[in-house]
Amino acid sequence: MLDAVVVGAGPNGLTAAVELARRGFTVALFEARGTVGGGARTEELTLPGFRHDPCAAAHPLAVSSPAFRALPLDRYGLQWLHPELPMAHPFPDGTAAVLARSVAETAASFGPRDAGAYRRLVEPFLPRWDTLVRDFMSLPLTALPRDPVTLARFGLTGLPPSTWLMRRFTGERARTLFAGLVAHVMAPLGGFATGAVGLVFALAAHARGWPLARGGSQSLSDALAAYLKDLGGAVHTDFEVKRLDDLPPARAYVFDTSPTALARIAGLGRHYDGYRYGPGVFKIDYALDGPVPWTAEAPRRAGTVQIGADSHEIGAALRAASREGRAPDRPFLITVQPSVVDPTRAPEGKHVFWVYGHVPHGWDGDLTEAIERQLERYAPGFRDRVLARATAGPAQLAARNANYVGGDIATGAVSGLQALLRPRLSLFPYRTPHPAVFLCSSATPPGPGVHGMSGHNAAKAVWRRLRRT
Numbered sequence: 001m002l003d004a005v006v007v008g009a010g011p012n013g014l015t016a017a018v019e020l021a022r023r024g025f026t027v028a029l030f031e032a033r034g035t036v037g038g039g040a041r042t043e044e045l046t047l048p049g050f051r052h053d054p055c056a057a058a059h060p061l062a063v064s065s066p067a068f069r070a071l072p073l074d075r076y077g078l079q080w081l082h083p084e085l086p087m088a089h090p091f092p093d094g095t096a097a098v099l100a101r102s103v104a105e106t107a108a109s110f111g112p113r114d115a116g117a118y119r120r121l122v123e124p125f126l127p128r129w130d131t132l133v134r135d136f137m138s139l140p141l142t143a144l145p146r147d148p149v150t151l152a153r154f155g156l157t158g159l160p161p162s163t164w165l166m167r168r169f170t171g172e173r174a175r176t177l178f179a180g181l182v183a184h185v186m187a188p189l190g191g192f193a194t195g196a197v198g199l200v201f202a203l204a205a206h207a208r209g210w211p212l213a214r215g216g217s218q219s220l221s222d223a224l225a226a227y228l229k230d231l232g233g234a235v236h237t238d239f240e241v242k243r244l245d246d247l248p249p250a251r252a253y254v255f256d257t258s259p260t261a262l263a264r265i266a267g268l269g270r271h272y273d274g275y276r277y278g279p280g281v282f283k284i285d286y287a288l289d290g291p292v293p294w295t296a297e298a299p300r301r302a303g304t305v306q307i308g309a310d311s312h313e314i315g316a317a318l319r320a321a322s323r324e325g326r327a328p329d330r331p332f333l334i335t336v337q338p339s340v341v342d343p344t345r346a347p348e349g350k351h352v353f354w355v356y357g358h359v360p361h362g363w364d365g366d367l368t369e370a371i372e373r374q375l376e377r378y379a380p381g382f383r384d385r386v387l388a389r390a391t392a393g394p395a396q397l398a399a400r401n402a403n404y405v406g407g408d409i410a411t412g413a414v415s416g417l418q419a420l421l422r423p424r425l426s427l428f429p430y431r432t433p434h435p436a437v438f439l440c441s442s443a444t445p446p447g448p449g450v451h452g453m454s455g456h457n458a459a460k461a462v463w464r465r466l467r468r469t
């Protein structure tokens with residue numbers, strides 16, 4: 001009998017398996033797809049030699065993750081590449097605000113009126129970032145906070161809606177960049193705890209950067225899988241788990257799946273019926289003949305570029321996709337340009353380019369035209385550089401990965417109390433009504449993103465149980 005079986009080889013499933021194997025437990029992992037990675041993979045989606053990340057590409061959360069930082073992933077080939085600028089946000093007038101490694105450079109890009117307000121917002125937390133990130137990514141109750149005072153202060157600043165926090169800024173440049181940061185988790189700007197979302201991304205940029213993995217996000221997943229095998233763990237791919245009986249006997253089963261899929265597979269009845277899924281995304285991966293011809297200078301040096309004219313346009317795009325059930329006319333876009341920093345991703349002189357916009361849950365239209373119209377506003381001539389494009393709407397995303405229900409890449413709405421307390425109101429979110437079955441996906445705290453901390457926290461619940469029994 002195995003100690004633990006893990007279902008799903010996304011960042012959280014892989015991390016849970018590694019954490020258990022490191023502690024001497026016997027572990028086997030089962031993944032539906034032909035390769036490991038889940039939302040952290042790399043594929044030649046367009047033309048030969050163009051290596052795209054169909055899902056995650058920028059890694060502010062991975063590089064700051066206490067779980068990943070404790071693992072020897074560099075020995076297994078993981079190398080972080082830092083673009084000159086973590087992120088840039090161009091405006092229609094041809095200028096740009098930036099999220100730089102330096103607080104001073106970032107503040108200066110907002111203009112004199114908001115520079116001080118920005119410094120006062122981030123500087124108190126920065127020296128304590130590593131402790132803060134561990135404390136809030138371990139909520140609720142998986143570890144006692146190491147610095148409860150800073151965590152409480154962070155909560156007071158971040159738990160209110162981001163619209164409150166943005167009132168600190170008098171100008172639109174800082175507000176727009178901050179609204180864009182909040183929109184990374186597809187939460188309406190006025191939602192509970194959305195201030196914390198923007199703050200986390202800003203602090204992460206200053207503290208540890210927003211790097212990309214050399215060779216693509218697959219190298220992070222491959223490093224985790226290689227380490228797992230060295231620790232004696234077994235990895236089975238092309239194995240979709242439909243029932244608990246499909247799996248070998250084990251003392252614990254850990255699911256990197258959506259809560260509803262888990263309920264179906266493990267026979268948990270209506271336990272997760274109240275769980276809500278959020279809006280979807282429409283993703284395009286481009287092979288380009290050259291770099292994106294941004295009008296502003298800063299985006300040419302940035303790993304990530306946010307596209308949204310002002311905080312109103314961004315708010316309207318989020319409302320359209322999450323509340324009004326229609327695709328936005330001017331979608332807010334997150335774009336990543338890996339080949340700015342990583343020459344291994346495309347043939348010489350060519351580039352890969354990554355972009356998505358938000359659409360309603362399960363939307364079946366084509367956002368390509370609206371996305372390219374937005375890009376042409378900030379990079380005229382963009383379309384002329386396109387060699388090939390691979391598009392994926394909600395249905396394709398869900399077909400590739402069952403966790404992205406209706407195209408929801410966060411595996412559950414990040415709104416209301418569910419933003420923090422997921423998948424149910426519980427102090428023990430990783431446990432289920434079945435004593436041997438656990439949930440470790442991004443449907444559990446701390447939520448979406450490539451950080452492995454849901455896997456780490458769930459593994460802790462598992463090893464505590466295994467040691468007790």
Ligand SMILES: Cc1cc2nc3c(=O)[nH]c(=O)nc-3n(C[C@H](O)[C@H](O)[C@H](O)COP(=O)(O)OP(=O)(O)OC[C@H]3O[C@@H](n4cnc5c(N)ncnc54)[C@H](O)[C@@H]3O)c2cc1C
Nearest residue numbers: 008010011012032038039055056057058241441442449450
């Ligand atoms: C388009 C897109 C862009 C993104 N951009 C970023 C970004 O830039 N930065 C960032 O940090 N995050 C980003 N994310 C989010 C990030 O990818 C996810 O939050 C993260 O991958 C969640 O990890 P996970 O391990 O919980 O689940 P997943 O990564 O979704 O992995 C789940 C795995 O379980 C497998 N599985 C599911 N059901 C079964 C079953 N029944 N049997 C066997 N296997 C099963 C799936 O095939 C999959 O491999 C993005 C996601 C998408 C889709």
